[in-house]
Amino acid sequence: MPSPTRRELLLGAGALALGLGPVAHAEPWTNQAGNVTFDPRQRLAPSTVDEVAAAVKAAKKVKAVGGGHSFHRGTETEGTLISVENLRAQRALDGDAVWLEAGLTLREASELLAAQGRALPSLPSGGDQTLGGAVSTATHGGNPTCGSLSDGDSLLALELVDAAGAVRTLEVEDDTLAAARVGLGALGVITAVKLRTVPTTALRLKRGLVSEWDGLNPERIAQHDHYSLFWLPLSERFVAVTRDETTAEAHHGNVLRKDWRACGLEPRALGKLLRKAAGDAEASERALARMAGAVESFEAVGPDHEIQLTTGSLSAIEAAWALPRESAEDGLRAIRELTEAWARDGRFFLNLPVEMRWVRGDRGTLISPTQGRDSVVFGLASHPDFVRWPDFFAAVGKSLGALGARAHWGKHGASPRNHPEWERFAAVREAMDPGGKFLNPWLEGLLG
Numbered sequence: 001m002p003s004p005t006r007r008e009l010l011l012g013a014g015a016l017a018l019g020l021g022p023v024a025h026a027e028p029w030t031n032q033a034g035n036v037t038f039d040p041r042q043r044l045a046p047s048t049v050d051e052v053a054a055a056v057k058a059a060k061k062v063k064a065v066g067g068g069h070s071f072h073r074g075t076e077t078e079g080t081l082i083s084v085e086n087l088r089a090q091r092a093l094d095g096d097a098v099w100l101e102a103g104l105t106l107r108e109a110s111e112l113l114a115a116q117g118r119a120l121p122s123l124p125s126g127g128d129q130t131l132g133g134a135v136s137t138a139t140h141g142g143n144p145t146c147g148s149l150s151d152g153d154s155l156l157a158l159e160l161v162d163a164a165g166a167v168r169t170l171e172v173e174d175d176t177l178a179a180a181r182v183g184l185g186a187l188g189v190i191t192a193v194k195l196r197t198v199p200t201t202a203l204r205l206k207r208g209l210v211s212e213w214d215g216l217n218p219e220r221i222a223q224h225d226h227y228s229l230f231w232l233p234l235s236e237r238f239v240a241v242t243r244d245e246t247t248a249e250a251h252h253g254n255v256l257r258k259d260w261r262a263c264g265l266e267p268r269a270l271g272k273l274l275r276k277a278a279g280d281a282e283a284s285e286r287a288l289a290r291m292a293g294a295v296e297s298f299e300a301v302g303p304d305h306e307i308q309l310t311t312g313s314l315s316a317i318e319a320a321w322a323l324p325r326e327s328a329e330d331g332l333r334a335i336r337e338l339t340e341a342w343a344r345d346g347r348f349f350l351n352l353p354v355e356m357r358w359v360r361g362d363r364g365t366l367i368s369p370t371q372g373r374d375s376v377v378f379g380l381a382s383h384p385d386f387v388r389w390p391d392f393f394a395a396v397g398k399s400l401g402a403l404g405a406r407a408h409w410g411k412h413g414a415s416p417r418n419h420p421e422w423e424r425f426a427a428v429r430e431a432m433d434p435g436g437k438f439l440n441p442w443l444e445g446l447l448g
Ligand SMILES: Cc1cc2nc3c(=O)[nH]c(=O)nc-3n(C[C@H](O)[C@H](O)[C@H](O)COP(=O)(O)OP(=O)(O)OC[C@H]3O[C@@H](n4cnc5c(N)ncnc54)[C@H](O)[C@@H]3O)c2cc1C
Pocket: 032, 033, 063, 064, 065, 066, 067, 068, 069, 070, 071, 074, 075, 084, 102, 123, 124, 125, 126, 127, 128, 129, 130, 131, 132, 133, 134, 136, 137, 138, 139, 140, 141, 184, 185, 186, 188, 189, 190, 191, 408, 409, 410, 411
């Protein structure tokens, strides 16, 4: 994760404890994808909730940062950037639920829980996102019967430091908790979350080519614990990825690395290929054909969190939109038509597979993209060297938006469009932070 050096963080925490002024730092802050850079006045990494509270109280402008895995300027501040990376403890198990500090990454939280025979009900890909950042943006996995990490059935309560520097526990089902479940960093600094857990299992991951009709078949999808479908751009090729509970022996290890090795396509080599192909029709086609040939089939069995938290090192910019499940075919058609039209006239060559993930509608939030409706989430990714990706992503966002899609809050193109409870969210934000301590240009743009 791009972050200040350890010395800077220690200096920051020390400065805070001693009531010292801003801490100098050598380099601007950059997100994981490398498309967002800014220079906060100071960066702090407090070690206790009281230190977070003191830092928030003392600052004029504050933003919290987690793993820096979002693709937009949501973390940007001209004031104090607070990383909760030193808040990483498990507090207490309460029946099936557990209080975990917000700086734990999803991988760390999963490993902690696995050692106690417990797991989070559904996980995204990645694993280096923090709990605080993941719930702030409704990060989701691909389980058709499970909501996002922010879903009210999973995220039972939150502890946050509000704009006045007070530590608050939100556990009563009201608008404040519903807003904070997907808070966009606008309501305070989350220091801990109470999450429901389930027993650990082993999962079998299978990947294989399918026809479009089979891949979108609701009966087929319903047979699986986790389901994603990939369309390989500018082709008729679809790849289904399923993850199902199994009693087979689980093997530990980085599944994706095994997977890439099995494909004969290392992320770095693929990155190079794509960089060379940027803006070149024939080279793009060759890169896609190579990918298509490589990804035909793969199978692995592992602990549930390892099979879900797959990571690669290919740098890509991502956007995603949630549509009601019944609009899956319309959404895919819209993306295919745009991809083909933009490639035909040489404007843009979509260079990475389009992913579709099925998730259950969230409950108990105001602005989760899947709130109140079972959804299919379309994920778009591009190598950053394909220069017209922002225009293409905007065109797809417009087209899916017309079908009722809601954009992902952690990805490029986040927007309040099609959120029926946006005004209710804005009202909670105003009540929690009337002075705009947590506002930044990104949030102001969303609030209008
Ligand atoms: C490799 C990769 C894989 C991904 N996979 C998925 C996926 O499978 N599914 C999915 O839905 N998304 C996915 N994402 C998106 C990612 O999960 C979200 O962007 C998530 O917000 C990142 O968490 P973070 O800790 O890095 O947050 P950051 O990027 O650091 O912050 C995101 C937002 O949350 C706020 N925030 C962060 N921490 C706190 C806190 N403690 N209190 C209050 N506000 C806070 C920030 O101010 C910012 O506005 C992926 C991203 C990457 C780069």
